[in-house]
Amino acid sequence: MTTDLDTGKITQLLTLSTKQLDARTLSALSNARQKALERQAECAPAFAFNAGGEAHNQRQESIQYWVVAGLLAAMLIAGTSFWQHIQEHQTAELDVAILTDDLPIEVFVD
């Protein structure tokens, strides 16, 4: 047996059958709906908390970025300064060597 049913008819039938449901089933469905709504309400603050956490994480990442950048800058400055110190030390050593060598200074000076 085949019956021609369109979506409108199906909706009408479902609405009709819902009205025919007994009180116990209706109460169970209502409880389930209520629980689902409560669960949804719990999720919303959790999302809000996560959003706050994300902002906190971004701030921390920014601080970390600046700390790393600062450390790199400090290392660069310290390295340059150390290199300069070594260069100056070597230059002073060379100057003394030229000034005290057994060859006259004119040999090295144009």
Added chain:
Amino acid sequence: MRSFITGVLLLLCFTSTPASAASVSWHALTHTQREALAPLAQQWDTLPEDQRTRLLKTAKRYPGLTPEQKQRYHSRLEKWSKLTPEQHRAAREKYRAFNKVPAEKREQVKQMVREQEAGKTTAGDSHPAESAR
């Protein structure tokens, strides 16, 4: 964060060259420094700051020199102070290059220079006699 920036700034201050070391006047030098730089006593205060800094660094090594080296250091200091920074740089480069030459060849060069110096001294000694004639 603020303390970190302060730390970096402090590091910058400590690592930079102290300006006071360069601008030391002759009277502010220590006894050892004055002894080492004695030939420059007259012109010390007129020398450029960076040159004074360099010379002070060489003067630090003066106490460790032998009497012969001290005498050479003193006799060459004035001429050295009159050279330009470029001439100093060139002299250092030449000295470095000369030290890379094998010891034997270096000794030959030194021998040649000694002979030339001896020749000059002999010629210098004979000149007064010639001019007297």
